[in-house]
Amino acid sequence: MVIAGAGVLLVALGLVALMVVRPSSASPSGGSSSLSAPAEDSVDAGFARDMAIHHQQAVEMSFIVRDRTGDEDVRRLAYDIINTQANQRGMMLGWLEVWGLPKSAAGPPMEWMGHTVAPTDDGALMPGMATDAELAALTAAKDEKAEVLFLRLMTVHHRAGADMARAAADTARTDAIRDLAAGMVRGQRSEMGLMADMLEERGAKP
Template sequence: MVVAGAAVLLVALGLVALIVVRPSAASPSDASSSPGSSSRSAPAESSVDAGFARDMSIHHQQAVEMSFIVRDRTDDEDVRRLAYDIINTQANQRGMMLGWLELWDLPKSASGPPMKWMGHTVTPRGDGSLMPGMATDAELDALRSAEGRKAEVLFLRLMTVHHRAGADMAQAAAGSAETEAIRNLAAGMVRGQESEIGLMADMLKARGAKA
């Protein structure tokens, strides 16, 4: 019984040692992929990472807004399900990007015009559309005023344009960002939004409307 007890004690001590050692052994590789890792400096304010995080947060915010609008303007389950997916996915991604800016100790809004991180800038048009793909104030008002099939078709068309521009932005960040976290997030956005563009094309066709 004494021998058995000693054996159990040795096994327990061995497990404790593994628990203590493993996190420290894994920490270098984990830290290198973390957006706020102390093993590498945070991206600069003018970096692709920061510019993308700021601009895509604004882009996502409008997608979430349009999804909430159409959710209340139709009873169609397919459109409402798509709206819920966009709300949940893009609100979560927006939170991640704003969190990284906070972690990097960078402003959450740019001092200059948007899209500069992509090598070009966008001149504000004064209609509420701050970046390519974004709906104008008039288009948002039209969506708020529409109901049923009219609201569904308008939402699907606006969101298709929104997703196309968003996917272009994400593709640029996926290929140029410094941090692995931003590159991975952007690449996932490209796949997700391109998939939804195809879905929305089918939904428009089912409603007798063109994209």
Template sequence: MTHAGRAVGSRRLVVAGVAVLLLALGLVALMVVRPSPASSSGAVSPSGRSAPADGSVDAGFTRDMSVHHQQAVEMSFVVRDRTDDEDVRRLTYDIINTQANQRGMMLGWLELWGLPKSSAVPPMRWMGHTVRPHDGALMPGMATDTQLDALRAARGEEAEVLYLRLMTAHHTAGAEMAGAAAGSATTDAVVHLAAGMVRGQHSEIALMADMLRERGAQP
């Protein structure tokens, strides 16, 4: 990788990371300064309205994206310890922090709404999709157990390329899910967070495409 390529990748990552961080901080502030009245059941919504129902888009997205984010965090921890490349390690750090924070926020919303954090309803049913888990991959874009084993076994540039490819697929599917929630959810905070995820993940997809090309690889 050239010095110029590393510098461009670093600048783009910093901009994307700052934008997502500011969005998350803004949503936390919104939840703190805007008191939410209790609904008839005692549950509340971050938007100040009655809490969404268990089968709502808001609840389905919040649960599914929490699971989706958890795998992204796990993959990032794996690769962080298997490469010395500064740009890749910075990317893993950004994904770990951003998605772990967003996951905590979403699980907190489920708690506020009085809803369970897991459900017997199949993933992505709220999108009208019928998903069949395959080799440990519960939703589109998620890595299979076989792919995760390969990632854990890889080192250096091999690990970097595999991670960037897997995370590109992960982000692509995650952005599609977030876009559906941004257009259909009824809770303001969910809509804002989902829209921010779309922007942030598309930015990182473009960054990862550049990083793959610098390594002579395709997404």
């Protein structure tokens, strides 16, 4: 899909993905040796991989709506999501690098949660993710129509993301993943409340 701002998106995500967290300064294993790194099939690794994918789409949707509305509140929310989730994505990919683990899972998404996500052909790789058709509709929309669609899609996206993060906060082994996931839960729930208010202001339901 070719969208306005796609070049900026690719550059931003590419730069963030290169932000490898160095063990000497912010190692997710607390500075211990690589022997303490989580296993490839661990909650920590599974969450890092799946949430990196989940975040990537949130960033993409935020870039789309940023270019399709002049509303400052929506643009500010989109900017916050771009910066926060691109940064978190870079951290998670960096930790996988430090742990010496692949950034792509061999099995289906969300196995670390005990779930089996059946493959679909609509582009939604995990619960909460927008389909190809929904992304196309957002790309085609403008002004308030784009705002409402974005807020609805992002609310669903955040709800599923918060569920994933809550599971990781409760069961991950490393402090880094537990702390990051707990922060995601708080942040995304706060943004869901904000988006509910923004939808109400526009006379739209979630």
